[in-house]
Structures are given as structure tokens and as C-alpha cells.
Amino acid sequence: MALRSLRAKGLLLALAFVALMAFVVWPKATPRKYPDRIPVRYWHMWTAEWADVIQRICDAFNESQSTYEVIPLIIPGSVGDTKPLLGVAGGDPPDVMTHWASVIPSWAAADWLVPLDAFMSKEELADFERETYPVARQIGMYRGRLFAIGVGLNAFGLYYLPDQLAEVGVTPKTFPRTLEELADLGTKLNQWDKRGNLTRLGFQPSWFSSLCESYGGGLYDWSTGRLTLNTPENLRALEFITAERKKVGFETVNRFNAGLDTGSFAGGWPFIGGALSITYDGQWRVEQIGKYAPTLNYRTIPLPPPKGGVPLAGTTNGNFMIIPRGAKQPQGAWEFIKFWSGLSDPARAAKFYTWGGWLPINDRIAQSPDYRAYLRRYPQFQTFVDVLRSPHYTTLPPVAYQQFLSDRATRAEDLSVRGTLAPREALRRFEQEVAHEIRRRKELGYVE
Amino acid sequence: MSNSLTGPTLAQKATVWAALAILAVPAALPLVWMVSTSLKADTQIYNAVGSGAGAVSLRSLIPDPVRWDNYPAALQTVPLVDYLRNTILLCVVSILGAVGSSAIVAYGFARTEFRGRHALFLLMISTMALPGQVTMIPRFAMFKEFGWYGTYLPLLVPVFFASPFLVFLLTQFFKTLPNEMSEAAVVDGATDWAIFTRIVLPLSKPALATCSLFTFLGAWNDFFGPLLYINDPAKYTLAYGLQQFLSAYGGKWAQLMAASTLFTLPIVVLFFLAQKTFIQGIATTGGKG
Amino acid sequence: MKRRRVGWLFVAPWLVGFVVFTLYPFLTSVYLSFTRYDVVSPAKWVGLANYRALFTDDDLFGKSLLVTFKYACIAVPVGIVAGVALALLLNVDIKGQSVFRTLFFLPSIVPGVATATVFVWILNPEIGLVNGLLKNAGVIGPNWLGDSFWAFYSLIFMGLWGVGGSMVIYLAGLKDVPVQLYEAALLDGAGPWERTRRVTLPLLTPVIFFNLVMGVIGAFQYFDGAFIMTRGGPEDSTLFYALYMFYRAWRYMDMGYASAMAWILFALVVGLTGLVFATQRRWVHYGA
Known part of the structure; x- marks a missing residue:
């Protein structure tokens, strides 16, 4: 017993020693590079090589002037909502943040974003409204005020492999002009092995809410400010997706897509390996191909509209700069946003866009020498600039419950393409769920 | 230790051992996969994609080539x-x-x-x-x-x-x-x-x-x-x-x-x-x- | 008389912590459940509106409750049986015992992020290891995480994979069994199975009781796998209550509503736990 308690005491002493050591080596705060300047705390969610790009942009800003020091902090996406919201609730938010487009309406509605137009003179605001691409402006606005400026917008288009298309006699010149033709071409390009497993997918449509726009519908009427969820155009879009899925088999496509999902980032993109002949994807793939398969023969082209539909239409999203309420240095934050987005000096900022492989938000950036050089290096990138500039390119309804609406839209598509519900029924249920949500919010007294 | 004085027979021990060994396979497999992937080149991780079904077997767990430099690369991040x-x-x-x-x-x-x-x-x-x-x-x-x-x-x-x-x-x-x-x-x-x-x-x-x-x-x-x-x-x-x-x-x-x-x-x-x-x-x- | 005051002294650390760190957040969240609160603007009193809306306007509330209930009904008993069985096997003095113990404990210490990623890969219907092995056996495996039926059970399997955590507790409990009792049973001529049933299991009941209560509490708050891997899909088949509540709180920005959800869950779980406690006397054996 005595020996044992001696040992216990020894253990305790050892632990105490370790604890003491820990206090000795208690972490010191990261030293400031410019201790005399006003700190501007900036949070973002980029990691790995993207984080390096962000660091370079912050460094460039810090070197460009002598008043502020921007201090970036990476917030993992899994706490992307929680941490900033707690910051605001607890009275200590960052000064500036980059966040996903989808949070803007709800955060603006909750009055926790600082309107950015307040920092602009009348002329600056007029310039901004005239020059900024419509979709970039739309995403950043809520109820007539500007709350966010896009620095990393996405645009989507078709990627295809001309060599595979040649197998069925299609060249880039004879590429389908309508969505229906495209679907037929896709069917021809499907390949199966002897045991009946799908080995190559020609083309499969998806992205319900985006496709609604191509059909001349859409979930929102921007002129009247009303939701238009269950319309004939939207139904046609969902029916088209479902019908195409049915052709190959609901289960088959689900499984094939699941196989693709895991490898869908970086070098594992199955398009590179030839498992997809034609696919609809974002602009970032151009740079990925450049990095992982520089010799790949591929082309990009905007999604052709359905017969009688709208060309260059769809919905998109992206990364936007915001200033939370309670930010201690809103002016410094604004200077940083202007610097990065190129509102103050497009020619200088164009460089940042090319570092990250981001799409421009206006023609002044797109036409700058640096950006033109980038487009020469990645000619296939031009497609996405064209799509982004389109007046028919838009975003999800700018309502406070947008995230709910978008989640339920995804679920409606899910129900339909799995064959659980008929498209009409899925759409009806979607409309009903949103109606219930609106009623709920009204009963609780939310403005919207 | 405690059970040794009342311990089971050798045959019973063997049965227990066999049961544990069988159960160990599903328990260990995800971990083996984790370690094996950590030593693979990206190309080997992805090559199964789109190559049709049936390409996956236990042999795919063996990294080839073995990429030790994934470790220093991870540490540098x-x-x-x-x-x-x-x-x-x-x-x-x-x-x-x-x-x-x-x-x-x-x-x-x-x-x-x-x-x-x-x-x-x-x-x-x-x-x-x-x-x-x-x-x-x-x-x-x-x-x-x-x-x-x-x-x-x-x-x-x-x-x-x-x-x-x-x-x-x-x-x-x-x-x-x-x-x-x-x-x-x-x-x-x-x-x-x-x-x-x-x-x-x-x-x-x-x-x-x-x-x-x-x-x-x-x-x-x-x-x-x-x-x-x-x-x-x-x-x-x-x-x-x-x-x-x-x-x-x-x-x-x-x-x-x-x-x-x-x-x-x-x-x-x-x-x-x-x-x-x-x-x-x-x-x-x-x-x- | 003196011993009574001593009891209070012993529990004082928790009591003080409770009053300082827990009571205030608890009471605040009760209050919030009667308000409209979007986290940023001050909370506005709305009476019972949140509770009323939950039962009348919310299509997902019942759905998520059902998913969670189903999960608790399956995962808790299966987890206990598996944990106890594994611990009993690992308690037999065999060669390589410590290696086996480490091996079975390992899954529960792999960080959740890594576990999720590993499972997304090995459960992949086309290129995953599990279906690859099934294929060799002539079976076409399901589209695990992508199937409205199997996604739910995939999460249960994953939970079972981490059963090593409770196994350790049972193992520690097994070490509490006094040798004299075994000797007595041996004198009665009981075989190993008899001894397990008559001596080991009854003495393990306090620990089983612990795991049962923690299992129920944990199952009703199940979140991680659904949050990282399935996001509630496909077709809401893994829309667990805690996940839906998280979305309500932080994604749809309705903390008042989420607080009401939390307190409904709280009442439910406390009720269930109370029931479990009430049965305690019948089957849980504490030391003489």
C-alpha cells in the first residue's frame, strides 16, 4: 500500500511538473507585422494553396498603404456559420469576412451586415451599378441595399471531350444547339461493359433550380418580387431531368454519380479520365485540368438552351466580401474590399483574380492586361466569363429563408430523380413546404 | 489475470481467439485503408474511378508505388x-x-x-x-x-x-x-x-x-x-x-x-x-x- | 448528521459549476424558446408560437423525430450487446489479448473527420472496398450512403464500428468483479457460460446501466455522421433531429425555434431516462 501510494504521488508530481512546463510554454500570441497600424481582422474559409493566395492578397494590401494591417484567419467550413454568428452575438465579430453567397439574404435580413453602399459616393455607386455584372450585383443586394461584393464568383458551363464526340460524328462545329439535341447526343455516348455496367456517361442534366431559368422559368420573379416555384416552365425543367435520368435508370445514374463524387476534386475528376463525355461544371475545372492533365484535349461551351428557351441562363453563387455589424474597423474593411475587388484600381486587382483563378465582376477587370493574359493562357476560361456576363444569369430568390428554400429545392429534385415522386408531385410538395415555412415565419412575426 | 484461476479450457480459448480474429477484419479494414491511402500516389487513389466495377479488391490496398513523402507534405501544411x-x-x-x-x-x-x-x-x-x-x-x-x-x-x-x-x-x-x-x-x-x-x-x-x-x-x-x-x-x-x-x-x-x-x-x-x-x-x- | 453535510461538500464542485456555467445558459435557452430570435437582433417574446408552429407548420419536425427515434431504438440495444460481447471476449486470457484490445479500441479514437472520409470511400457503391469485396463473393452491394434505405443503416454500422469506446468501460467494469465470486461459482460446478451469466453479467449491470443511459442521451442527439456525410439526405432519410435543429439554429437563423425544439427533445429524453432509472432497482446490482 505504501509503495503504491508512493507511486501515485510520483505520478501526481510528474503530472504537476508537466502542467508547470505547459504554463511555462504557454503559447504566445502571433506577433504583429505592423504593430503600429490599425488591425483589420479578416476571416475566410479557404485552405491549402488557396489560403496562400489569400495571404498574398493580404500582404499586397498591407504593403500598399500604411494605415491598416489586415490579419487573416482561416475558419474551417464546418463552423463557417457558427463562429461568425457567435462573434456577432457576443459582440466581437471580425471586421471583414468572405462568405458564401447563400448566407447574404438571411444575414442581411437579420440586420447583421453593414450596407456597403454607405461607403460609396453617389457616383461610385452609380458606377458600381452600371459596371458590375448583373448576377454579381443581384447576389450582393437585399431589399435595395448592397451588402456584399463578390470576389470569387462561380459560373457553370459544359466541358466536353472532342475525341469522344468524334466517335459519333460530332465536331465542335456541329455541337448541339439545343438541350434536347444535347441529351440525344449524350445517350449515344453512353457506354456499357459486357456485364451491363455503365462505364461512360455521355451527358446527364441536373441542377434543377438553375435549369428552370433555361426553360424561361425560375424560382423568383425579379420584377414583381414574388416566388414562382410551381410553374409550367419549372415543371418542364424537372420533368426533363427526370426523364433523362429514367432513360439510363435512376439507380444506375445514382451509383455512377456516387462513384464520381469521391474523386470529384483535384486530379481525380472523372472527366479527365474519360468517364464523362460531356459534363456541366464550374470554371475552376479549367485550372485543374491545366494543373493535372495539361495535355487533355477538351473544350468548353455554354449550356445550350432547350427549344424555345433562354440562352446563357442559369443560377450561380460564389464567395462574397461582407462587413458584419459591430465590426470595429469598418472603414479599414471597406478599403480592403475595394483593394481586392478592384473597385479602386481594376488593373492592379486583376492580378489577384488571376492568382485565385476567379471570374471578374466587371468588364474593367476582364479587359485589364493581366486578366487578358490569363485568358490567353486558359482560352477555355472565356466561356465562363461569357456566361457570367449574361443578363439571364441570376441567383436564387433573395429572401431571408433562401437557405431553407434551396435545401428543399434540392430535396424536390432528389425525390423526383430517384423515382419516389412524380415531378409534378415533387414540385407541389416543394411549394407546400415553402408555403408552410412562410406561414411559420409570419406567425412568428418575421418581416419576411 | 483474475480469470486465470477459474480460466477456460484451451479449446474455449481457441474459440474465443478465432471469434476475435474474425471480428478483427471489419474492425481493422477501414484503418488499413486509411494507412494504405496515406501512402498512395493520387493517381492510384483515383484510377478506380470510371474504370468499371470489379476493379476493387484487397490487392488495391497495397500502395504502389509507396509514397512516403505524403507524410512530410502533410506535416508542412x-x-x-x-x-x-x-x-x-x-x-x-x-x-x-x-x-x-x-x-x-x-x-x-x-x-x-x-x-x-x-x-x-x-x-x-x-x-x-x-x-x-x-x-x-x-x-x-x-x-x-x-x-x-x-x-x-x-x-x-x-x-x-x-x-x-x-x-x-x-x-x-x-x-x-x-x-x-x-x-x-x-x-x-x-x-x-x-x-x-x-x-x-x-x-x-x-x-x-x-x-x-x-x-x-x-x-x-x-x-x-x-x-x-x-x-x-x-x-x-x-x-x-x-x-x-x-x-x-x-x-x-x-x-x-x-x-x-x-x-x-x-x-x-x-x-x-x-x-x-x-x-x-x-x-x-x-x-x- | 455530520456525514450529511459532508455529502454536500463532496458534490459542491459540480454544484458550483452547474450554477455558474450551466444554469444561466439553460434558463436563457428556456426563455429563448418563447421568443423570435435570429441570433443578432434582440429576442422578441412570442409566447407559445414556436411550439405551436412546430406542431402545425413544420413538415420536417415529425419526420426528423421519427428518424431519430428509429435510430435510438436500433443503435442503443445493438451497441450495448456488441460492446458487452466484445468486452467479454477480450476479457478471456488469450494470446495477443492486448493487441486485440488495442485493435478494437482503435476505431473509436480515429478523429471523426477522418472516419467520415474513410467511410465515404470504402462505402462507395462503385469503387468502394466493401462493395468490391461483396462483388468477389458474388453479391452486388447497395449504394450505401446514396440510397434512401441504406444510408440510415450505413450510419448505424459506422456507429457500431466505434463500439470500442463503450467496450473499454465494460472492460474496466469486468475488472471490478471480485475473484471470490468466481471461486464460489466454480465450487458450484458452473461452466464458463454459466459463470458469465450468473456472476459476470449481474456485476456488470451498473456499467450497462451507465451505457444505456448515455446511449439514449447520445442517440437522441446524434449528429456527426449525418452532418458530415449525408447532410440529411438522400430524401431526408438521415435528417436526424439534432441535425435539423442545427440547421434551424445556425443555417436558417432561428435560434428561438431551435431552442423550442431543444426543449421538446430535452423533455422527451429526460422522460425516457427517468423511465430507465425507474427500472434500475429491478435489474442493476450494486456491490453489497
Whole structure:
């Protein structure tokens, strides 16, 4: 017993020693590079090589002037909502943040974003409204005020492999002009092995809410400010997706897509390996191909509209700069946003866009020498600039419950393409769920 | 050890061994996959994609070629030494605080009588039933009010006030201890504190070790806590570092797996070394009394 | 008389912590459940509106409750049986015991992020290891995480994979079994199975009780796998209550509503736990 308690005491002493050591080596705060300047705390969610790009942009800003020091902090996406919201609730938010487009309406509605137009003179605001691409402006606005400026917008288009298309006699010149033709071409390009497993997918449509726009519908009427969820155009879009899925088999496509999902980032993109002949994807793939398969023969082209539909239409999203309420240095934050987005000096900022492989938000950036050089290096990138500039390119309804609406839209598509519900029924249920949500919010007294 | 005097026959042992060996396959497979992926080149990870079904077999678990440099590459991504130090700091303080205070409280619930003991115990258990998601804001606001935001205090101070989970676990253990010894000690005039430190604690080593293990694991894996309260990269932990590999655009699976393997390895070694000590029987010591 | 006060002294650390760190957040969240609170603007009193809306306007509330209930009904008993069985096997003195113990404990210490990623890969219907092995056995495996039926059970399997955590507790509990009792049973001529049933299991009941209570509390708050891997899909088949609540709180920015959800869950779980406690006397054996 005595020996044992001696040992216990020894253990305790050892632990105490370790604890003491820990206090000795208690972490010191990261030293400031410019201790005399006003700190501007900036949070973002980029990691790995993207984080390096962000660091370079912050460094460039810090070197460009002598008043502020921007201090970036990476917030993992899994706490992307929680941490900033707690910051605001607890009275200590960052000064500036980059966040996903989808949070803007709800955060603006909750009055926790600082309107950015307040920092602009009348002329600056007029310039901004005239020059900024419509979709970039739309995403950043809520109820007539500007709350966010896009620095990393996405645009989507078709990627295809001309060599595979040649197998069925299609060249880039004879590429389908309508969505229906495209679907037929896709069917021809499907390949199966002897045991009946799908080995190559020609083309499969998806992205319900985006496709609604191509059909001349859409979930929102921007002129009247009303939701238009269950319309004939939207139904046609969902029916088209479902019908195409049915052709190959609901289960088959689900499984094939699941196989693709895991490898869908970086070098594992199955398009590179030839498992997809034609696919609809974002602009970032151009740079990925450049990095992982520089010799790949591929082309990009905007999604052709359905017969009688709208060309260059769809919905998109992206990364936007915001200033939370309670930010201690809103002016410094604004200077940083202007610097990065190129509102103050497009020619200088164009460089940042090319570092990250981001799409421009206006023609002044797109036409700058640096950006033109980038487009020469990645000619296939031009497609996405064209799509982004389109007046028919838009975003999800700018309502406070947008995230709910978008989640339920995804679920409606899910129900339909799995064959659980008929498209009409899925759409009806979607409309009903949103109606219930609106009623709920009204009963609780939310403005919207 | 304890069972050796009443131990099963050789045939029974062989059956148990076989059963465990069979069960070990599904238990180990995901881990084997993790380690094997950590040594693969990206091209090998992806080549199964689109190659049609049937390409996957156990042979695909063997990395070819073996890419050791995934490990240094993963290590370069995060300031490992800083994160490791911070993590150890949090782990050590958590173990000392949580296990110590929980043992004291558990003794109160298991071995003393007082009015309202049952109600209080149920109250404590029920505090675990409210999801933390809705108490996060008031809790955060409170710590902010205390001036603890940006420091380790919100993570370290509460552990000294006992964790309901550990108290519950220890209470269950303390209750199973034979009463005779403490009763004899009471007759001898020993105080409760003396009974607690001289009789109950020494007899509860397996339980205390289990508690330490859980506390250690909790602190080791916690990335949420540090993230919410800390705003300086110099003060983050390994679990936060691991999160950095999971980016929407990253897709560096091999490096993520290498980092995960490195992150898990210390605990494996620790458990392997410690399990002998802490699972070794109180049955024996108790028996010899 | 003196001993009574001593009891209070012993539980004081928790009591103080409870009052200082837990009580205030608890009471605040009760209050918030009667308000409209978007986290940023001050909370506005709305009476019972949140509770009323939950039962009348919310299509997902019942759905998520059902998913969670189903999960608790399956995962808790299966987890206990598996944990106890594994611990009993690992308690037999065989060659390589410590290696086996470490091996079975390992899954529960792999960080959640890594576990999720690993499972997304090995459960992949086309290129995953599990279906690859099934294929060799002539079976076409399901589209695990992508199937409305199997996604739910995939999460249960994953939970079972981490059963090593409770196994450790049982192992520690097994070490509490006094040798004398075995000797007595041996004198009665009981075989190993008899001894397990008559001596070991009854003495393990306090620990089983612990794991049962923690299992129920944990199952009703199940979140991680659904949050990281399935995001509630496909077709809401893994829309667990805690996940839906998280979305309500932080994604749809309705903390008042989420607080109401939390308190409904709280009442439910406390009720269930109370029931479990009420049965305690019948089957849980504490030391003499």
C-alpha cells in the first residue's frame, strides 16, 4: 500500500511538473507585422494553396498603404456559420469576412451586415451599378441595399471531350444547339461493359433550380418580387431531368454519380479520365485540368438552351466580401474590399483574380492586361466569363429563408430523380413546404 | 489475470481467439485503408474511378508505388510543434481537472447520504440531455462577459467543476465497491476524505484510468471548442490543423489520411502501453485487500 | 448528521459549476424558446408560437423525430450487446489479448473527420472496398450512403464500428468483479457460460446501466455522421433531429425555434431516462 501510494504521488508530481512546463510554454500570441497600424481582422474559409493566395492578397494590401494591417484567419467550413454568428452575438465579430453567397439574404435580413453602399459616393455607386455584372450585383443586394461584393464568383458551363464526340460524328462545329439535341447526343455516348455496367456517361442534366431559368422559368420573379416555384416552365425543367435520368435508370445514374463524387476534386475528376463525355461544371475545372492533365484535349461551351428557351441562363453563387455589424474597423474593411475587388484600381486587382483563378465582376477587370493574359493562357476560361456576363444569369430568390428554400429545392429534385415522386408531385410538395415555412415565419412575426 | 484461476479450457480459448480474429477484419479494414491511402500516389487513389466495377479488391490496398513523402507534405501544411504543444497543454489540464473533480463529486453521490441526493443526481444526468447547440450562445456571451474570449479559460476552467459524464461513470463504479472496508474505516474514525483518498481511489484505478482516457480523447479531438473561443492561429490545436485538410477544393486525400494517421498514432501507442496498467485488476488487489 | 453535510461538500464542485456555467445558459435557452430570435437582433417574446408552429407548420419536425427515434431504438440495444460481447471476449486470457484490445479500441479514437472520409470511400457503391469485396463473393452491394434505405443503416454500422469506446468501460467494469465470486461459482460446478451469466453479467449491470443511459442521451442527439456525410439526405432519410435543429439554429437563423425544439427533445429524453432509472432497482446490482 505504501509503495503504491508512493507511486501515485510520483505520478501526481510528474503530472504537476508537466502542467508547470505547459504554463511555462504557454503559447504566445502571433506577433504583429505592423504593430503600429490599425488591425483589420479578416476571416475566410479557404485552405491549402488557396489560403496562400489569400495571404498574398493580404500582404499586397498591407504593403500598399500604411494605415491598416489586415490579419487573416482561416475558419474551417464546418463552423463557417457558427463562429461568425457567435462573434456577432457576443459582440466581437471580425471586421471583414468572405462568405458564401447563400448566407447574404438571411444575414442581411437579420440586420447583421453593414450596407456597403454607405461607403460609396453617389457616383461610385452609380458606377458600381452600371459596371458590375448583373448576377454579381443581384447576389450582393437585399431589399435595395448592397451588402456584399463578390470576389470569387462561380459560373457553370459544359466541358466536353472532342475525341469522344468524334466517335459519333460530332465536331465542335456541329455541337448541339439545343438541350434536347444535347441529351440525344449524350445517350449515344453512353457506354456499357459486357456485364451491363455503365462505364461512360455521355451527358446527364441536373441542377434543377438553375435549369428552370433555361426553360424561361425560375424560382423568383425579379420584377414583381414574388416566388414562382410551381410553374409550367419549372415543371418542364424537372420533368426533363427526370426523364433523362429514367432513360439510363435512376439507380444506375445514382451509383455512377456516387462513384464520381469521391474523386470529384483535384486530379481525380472523372472527366479527365474519360468517364464523362460531356459534363456541366464550374470554371475552376479549367485550372485543374491545366494543373493535372495539361495535355487533355477538351473544350468548353455554354449550356445550350432547350427549344424555345433562354440562352446563357442559369443560377450561380460564389464567395462574397461582407462587413458584419459591430465590426470595429469598418472603414479599414471597406478599403480592403475595394483593394481586392478592384473597385479602386481594376488593373492592379486583376492580378489577384488571376492568382485565385476567379471570374471578374466587371468588364474593367476582364479587359485589364493581366486578366487578358490569363485568358490567353486558359482560352477555355472565356466561356465562363461569357456566361457570367449574361443578363439571364441570376441567383436564387433573395429572401431571408433562401437557405431553407434551396435545401428543399434540392430535396424536390432528389425525390423526383430517384423515382419516389412524380415531378409534378415533387414540385407541389416543394411549394407546400415553402408555403408552410412562410406561414411559420409570419406567425412568428418575421418581416419576411 | 483474475480469470486465470477459474480460466477456460484451451479449446474455449481457441474459440474465443478465432471469434476475435474474425471480428478483427471489419474492425481493422477501414484503418488499413486509411494507412494504405496515406501512402498512395493520387493517381492510384483515383484510377478506380470510371474504370468499371470489379476493379476493387484487397490487392488495391497495397500502395504502389509507396509514397512516403505524403507524410512530410502533410506535416508542412501545419505548424505541428505549436499545435502539439497546445494540444498537450489542454489535454493535461483537462485530465487533471476533470478526473480529479469528478471523482470527488462521484464519491459524494455514491458513498454519502444526504437529503436530495437522488434528485440532484438526476438533475446532473439531465443536464446532458439538452443539446449544446442552443446553450452555445448564452455560454459564449457569459465567457465573453468574464473577459475570457480569446483565451483558453473557457476550455480549461469549467473542467475543474466536474463533468456529468465522468461523475456518472465513476458513481457507477464507486457503488460497486464493497461497503465493509469503508464501514470499518468509519468505525476507526476515518473521515470521508480519508476513505475517499485511501480506500476508494486506490480501488478504482481501472475506472479512473478509463475516465482519463476519455478526457484525453475528448480534449485531443476537440476542434470546436478552441475554434469558437480562440482567434489566434498560434493558439490552435492539432484537431484544428486536421480540419485544414478538409477543404472544399482541396481533395488531397492522401495527405488527409497521412495527417489522420499521424494524429491517431500517439493515442494508439499510449493506449497499447497503458491498457496493461489500467485494465489490470482491482480484482487482484481487492482480493488481497 | 455530520456525514450529511459532508455529502454536500463532496458534490459542491459540480454544484458550483452547474450554477455558474450551466444554469444561466439553460434558463436563457428556456426563455429563448418563447421568443423570435435570429441570433443578432434582440429576442422578441412570442409566447407559445414556436411550439405551436412546430406542431402545425413544420413538415420536417415529425419526420426528423421519427428518424431519430428509429435510430435510438436500433443503435442503443445493438451497441450495448456488441460492446458487452466484445468486452467479454477480450476479457478471456488469450494470446495477443492486448493487441486485440488495442485493435478494437482503435476505431473509436480515429478523429471523426477522418472516419467520415474513410467511410465515404470504402462505402462507395462503385469503387468502394466493401462493395468490391461483396462483388468477389458474388453479391452486388447497395449504394450505401446514396440510397434512401441504406444510408440510415450505413450510419448505424459506422456507429457500431466505434463500439470500442463503450467496450473499454465494460472492460474496466469486468475488472471490478471480485475473484471470490468466481471461486464460489466454480465450487458450484458452473461452466464458463454459466459463470458469465450468473456472476459476470449481474456485476456488470451498473456499467450497462451507465451505457444505456448515455446511449439514449447520445442517440437522441446524434449528429456527426449525418452532418458530415449525408447532410440529411438522400430524401431526408438521415435528417436526424439534432441535425435539423442545427440547421434551424445556425443555417436558417432561428435560434428561438431551435431552442423550442431543444426543449421538446430535452423533455422527451429526460422522460425516457427517468423511465430507465425507474427500472434500475429491478435489474442493476450494486456491490453489497
